[in-house]
Amino acid sequence: MPVSEYSKDSDRTTDVQTHDQTPFDAIITGHPLILKGLSDCGFTNASPIQVAALPTIIAGHDTIVEAKNGTGKTLTFVIPTLMRLKLEQVHLQTIILAPTREIAVQIQQCFKKVGQHLPELKCEYFIGGTPVDVDKEKAKCCQIAVGSPGRIKHLINEHVLKCSEVKSFILDEVDRLVTDKSFTKDVRLIDAKLPKLKQTIVVSASIDKNDMSVFDEFMTEYIVVKGAEEDMNALQDPSKFLLGIKQYVACVKAVSTNIILLPAKNVRLLNILQNLQYTQCIIFTNYMTRVEAVCNMLRDHNYKADYIRGDQDQSIRLELVDRLTSFKSKILVATDLIARGIDSSNVDLVINMDCPNDWATYLHRIGRAGRFGNKGNAFTILDDDKELKTFKNIINSIESIKVKMLPIAITKPILEYADNELEDLNLTTEPEISPIQETGNNVIEDNLAKYSESDSNSSPNVIESNINSISEECQPCPERKSVYGYGVSEKESLQKLCKVVKETEKKLIEDNMVDKRLLTEDRSFVLFDPEPFLEDTDQYPEYSPDELLEIITKYDSDFEKYEADKNRMLKNTVLQTVSENEHSNTNQVCEENDFTNLSNITDKKINDIHTDQQLQSQHDAQINCEDKKQFVNEVCSESNFSSNSNNSVDDTKIDTNNSQRLRFTDIYSLFEIPDFSLLKPAQHDSEVAHSTDVGESDVSTSIICEKGSDDEELLEEESCGEEEEYSEEGDEEEDNCDEEESCEEEESCDEEEYCDAEESCVTEESCDEEEYHVKQENRYEEHSDGKKEYEEEINLEAENKIFDEDITNKNGSYDDHLDNRGIYFVKHNNKSKQKSLCNNIQEYNIPKREEEIIENNDQQIVDYEILNDWYSQWKQQMSRIQTFVRMSK
Numbered sequence: 001m002p003v004s005e006y007s008k009d010s011d012r013t014t015d016v017q018t019h020d021q022t023p024f025d026a027i028i029t030g031h032p033l034i035l036k037g038l039s040d041c042g043f044t045n046a047s048p049i050q051v052a053a054l055p056t057i058i059a060g061h062d063t064i065v066e067a068k069n070g071t072g073k074t075l076t077f078v079i080p081t082l083m084r085l086k087l088e089q090v091h092l093q094t095i096i097l098a099p100t101r102e103i104a105v106q107i108q109q110c111f112k113k114v115g116q117h118l119p120e121l122k123c124e125y126f127i128g129g130t131p132v133d134v135d136k137e138k139a140k141c142c143q144i145a146v147g148s149p150g151r152i153k154h155l156i157n158e159h160v161l162k163c164s165e166v167k168s169f170i171l172d173e174v175d176r177l178v179t180d181k182s183f184t185k186d187v188r189l190i191d192a193k194l195p196k197l198k199q200t201i202v203v204s205a206s207i208d209k210n211d212m213s214v215f216d217e218f219m220t221e222y223i224v225v226k227g228a229e230e231d232m233n234a235l236q237d238p239s240k241f242l243l244g245i246k247q248y249v250a251c252v253k254a255v256s257t258n259i260i261l262l263p264a265k266n267v268r269l270l271n272i273l274q275n276l277q278y279t280q281c282i283i284f285t286n287y288m289t290r291v292e293a294v295c296n297m298l299r300d301h302n303y304k305a306d307y308i309r310g311d312q313d314q315s316i317r318l319e320l321v322d323r324l325t326s327f328k329s330k331i332l333v334a335t336d337l338i339a340r341g342i343d344s345s346n347v348d349l350v351i352n353m354d355c356p357n358d359w360a361t362y363l364h365r366i367g368r369a370g371r372f373g374n375k376g377n378a379f380t381i382l383d384d385d386k387e388l389k390t391f392k393n394i395i396n397s398i399e400s401i402k403v404k405m406l407p408i409a410i411t412k413p414i415l416e417y418a419d420n421e422l423e424d425l426n427l428t429t430e431p432e433i434s435p436i437q438e439t440g441n442n443v444i445e446d447n448l449a450k451y452s453e454s455d456s457n458s459s460p461n462v463i464e465s466n467i468n469s470i471s472e473e474c475q476p477c478p479e480r481k482s483v484y485g486y487g488v489s490e491k492e493s494l495q496k497l498c499k500v501v502k503e504t505e506k507k508l509i510e511d512n513m514v515d516k517r518l519l520t521e522d523r524s525f526v527l528f529d530p531e532p533f534l535e536d537t538d539q540y541p542e543y544s545p546d547e548l549l550e551i552i553t554k555y556d557s558d559f560e561k562y563e564a565d566k567n568r569m570l571k572n573t574v575l576q577t578v579s580e581n582e583h584s585n586t587n588q589v590c591e592e593n594d595f596t597n598l599s600n601i602t603d604k605k606i607n608d609i610h611t612d613q614q615l616q617s618q619h620d621a622q623i624n625c626e627d628k629k630q631f632v633n634e635v636c637s638e639s640n641f642s643s644n645s646n647n648s649v650d651d652t653k654i655d656t657n658n659s660q661r662l663r664f665t666d667i668y669s670l671f672e673i674p675d676f677s678l679l680k681p682a683q684h685d686s687e688v689a690h691s692t693d694v695g696e697s698d699v700s701t702s703i704i705c706e707k708g709s710d711d712e713e714l715l716e717e718e719s720c721g722e723e724e725e726y727s728e729e730g731d732e733e734e735d736n737c738d739e740e741e742s743c744e745e746e747e748s749c750d751e752e753e754y755c756d757a758e759e760s761c762v763t764e765e766s767c768d769e770e771e772y773h774v775k776q777e778n779r780y781e782e783h784s785d786g787k788k789e790y791e792e793e794i795n796l797e798a799e800n801k802i803f804d805e806d807i808t809n810k811n812g813s814y815d816d817h818l819d820n821r822g823i824y825f826v827k828h829n830n831k832s833k834q835k836s837l838c839n840n841i842q843e844y845n846i847p848k849r850e851e852e853i854i855e856n857n858d859q860q861i862v863d864y865e866i867l868n869d870w871y872s873q874w875k876q877q878m879s880r881i882q883t884f885v886r887m888s889k
């Protein structure tokens, strides 16, 4: 039934009804204009959470507000904020943070509506993706600032938003703001700028009990207010789910490849849409790339559909949300960008095309339907194997959830199925199948294990040599899909690889080889070869590591069948390298030259390949020689870097008492990632200087010169989106200023904190696109100004006080250019190197700033060589990791 037909108050669920209707004027006294505003918006009676929270918040207590989606939490802070506002004073009095720009705009609109009779009210939104100049104007006489943390932090740091008179600080969707480390830093920074004496209100529908301690940081004493529990109905309804939403799972047969799975899900989607009446629908997918595809598919079937995702221009995004909330769009296909907060009262159908990443995401997604006690339906389309299991695991952690299974063949309109006609989703999770029972003829048996067994005469590889310690720890559930060795699951394995990547980056940062603010979590993994995982390789750089991790994890093993020959060869390539390392370099300490030495590139690579060929022909006579040649050519042409024989670790330094450490070391060795912990930081400058002296300038500039190279393209492609948005939106000044923030962050955030933030990105199962986008946004805001970064590098003293300065000067753009290409800054003290760099820059019509550089006494300049080497090597390492991932399926 369309919402409009049952939207009378009495038809709403008890989620939003108190047993004795409480009119707002019973709670709010002395504010007739606010009451008038409420009444004009159609808000007469308060919802249970409003009844519970308003008195506490009006009384000035720090408060945690937790209530189901769509039950009216926004008004719990909008009303008290308006009540305490000193309208005659034009300075900033309240700051409200939200994790997405769209939510921020929505909150600001709510203030405007409820405060429509307060002519002096000045409530503005401040979000990334909009011109910062305009924000600066708006900030001048703003009383209530609502925004995304990045932009608000920026404006505070620029002293545009002045915090000294702020009386209340509100965090909407607080669980996101305080658990997503990319927000946490900003939130902390903002909080630190606000007066100690203020009221803090935090709000969410999904506060995890385990995360409560984090609030101690923001509030000393607080009151927790929960909507449902305060309400009489709470006893019957302790769950977090809205009573008005019926939840269904619709399965499709698990098939061998994603390429088949997606069309199968599309069929199911169409099937649902055809068998259901709905007013408005939001379809969520986990992947940015699918949003448009699903939307186009729907349009092909004559559905009126829009799509929204994070890489769209901000004005388009806002327009799309507006189309949804003003009921102009019937179906909106979206990423998790709008999973939270967005309120469109006519949405009564939510369809998940993929399994949400966690219970909170599921909760928020389906909470887009059933707003304020309306009824709605939520469907989650899953394959009947892995995805179904994952889904069960996710929702199992939520109390009182009821999900029905939709029959495979829908024979009548879905809502005509009586409850007893549909199976309950059995939430008992099935135990993982022991991989041992599945070996035999299975094509996806553990290639690594197979290799170890079948080729026992060959030199032992590092994995094999450490099998015992690993299996001891992981027994009794060994799994076959491991890139790590026996007893480690594929997922765990991949997560460990992810950690290794992070660990390596961290060490690079610690050794001052790269600038930590430019080494982001997205950098390394974009260097994976996308070909086997994604249909549309152009989209590849848009994936965050966590998304990639998930893609890889979910990637179907049947691909092995198609790529078997190639994989076998790659397998041998890697194993042979491992074997060589084991033999020849066991006791060599990894040296920094491993990274900078690019000599013997092609020869060594060809040698590797030849060795592989021999090995391959011994092992597999079926491989076609022509294919092999082609493969060799492919590898030679795509790789400009060879395995470096010095890249082994010193086995004697492995701490055998620490299996975790041991495993990391194995991986370093296996993938030839130098163990940076064995590097002496002091070596850095001298070694770089040495490599500069031997005339590597060609190499050093190759990132700049080889415009067509893969690395180059990837870097450009990745940075291009940022640049586009950045320049289009006129955020230069913002980014100028953000350098200050970075400095300040560096001062205030210790290394550990930084590492935590990095780590968080690793452990999240999949980075949703909203998150990705917001992270990107934060990154632009923090990092985009290469010039500023450069100045930081060369002027450490200024760095310490930069926060207090009002930086408005605009220098040349050459460093911007560098930054936009994703190239890192590295300290260096070689002037000739610096000069050649500047010349190269000039070739590309980039304004040069040679004098400025040379005049600098710190002699710290940008060095591309090391970065080029690093990228090349990293790329190769990543492709090897990927190869192992493929092999091990």
Ligand SMILES: Nc1ncnc2c1ncn2[C@@H]1O[C@H](COP(=O)(O)OP(=O)(O)OP(=O)(O)O)[C@@H](O)[C@H]1O
Binding pocket: 042, 043, 044, 045, 046, 047, 050, 067, 068, 069, 070, 071, 072, 073, 074, 075, 204, 205, 340, 341, 342, 343, 345, 367, 371, 372
């Ligand atoms: N007292 C009220 N009477 C009628 N409608 C209300 C009342 N309070 C809120 N609403 C409406 O309910 C809808 C949901 O409110 P709101 O967006 O504040 O929910 P929420 O709890 O913040 O949801 P979410 O957790 O999804 O962000 C909005 O359309 C709002 O206008």
